[in-house]
Amino acid sequence: MPELPEVQTTCNGIKPHILGKKITDVVVRTPKLRWAIPCDLKIKILEQTVKSIHRRAKYIIIELDNIYLIIHLGMSGHLRVLREYRLPVKHDHMDITFENNITLRYHDPRRFGAILITSDISNFPLFKNLGPEPLSHDFNWTYLKNTLKNKNIPIKTHIMNQKTVVGVGNIYASEALFQAHIHPLRPAQSITAQEGKQLIQAIQSTLENAILKGGTSISDYMNSEGKPGYFSQELKVYQRQGLPCFQCKTPIEYCRVGQRSSFFCTNCQK
DNA sequence: CGAACGACCTGCAGGC
């Protein structure tokens, strides 16, 4: 589920509760997510204090005294702030409790997420091949133009590749391409300078707007307070196949692009 | 090397 806006919303939501707080308990109930949760996780992070909380791509990075805790929410994960203890339910895989009695609870039905630790963040393998942050100045036309050279793959597949730019998942790829008037199946190398600049602008404004609305809740995403995000009300094409385009009334089309559902308007997107 | 595709999991909706 969670794309960049949902991960950012989660970071923003947990930060005020745990920043500067010491970890007093760790409970791991499910050893295996995408990878095994490190068996020494508890020993490594217990008694440590949260120094900072950041997002890189779709990863949440919690900096502790001498180690980093890295959390990925996969397709169906979320973190929840519990002000008072509750009995865990199915798929509540891990709890981290702090000195202020706040418990951070990780819930992930499909278990595509990950909970990892590293002491050397600059050499963390999963970060090695990540592209620029979409909301940074590094994601500009000069950069994007270079990535498009000789690339015949669909532009939608290209912008969802975390090596091109991070954080853009299936929802926001469809939405940004609609906003930029670009058909998702256009070969990446066919994108003109004007279109490329429009696309960058569209990706940025879509993500920024989604962060402001607290992310998109399609089926089970919730923020750290257990509330849904409201960007779903702003979706222009995602899961709207057959419904009239908001701009021209043409029915929204559906097709698979790189094995992912894609939604677009044949009239507005060329 | 890049591109395509299977794999990892559970839950749910829809068809029969």
Place this chain on the structure above:
DNA sequence: TGCCTGCAGGTCGTTC
């Protein structure tokens, strides 16, 4: 009601 299929916010690893 129940079984089967296909699909779901991601992305790594294998194969071609």
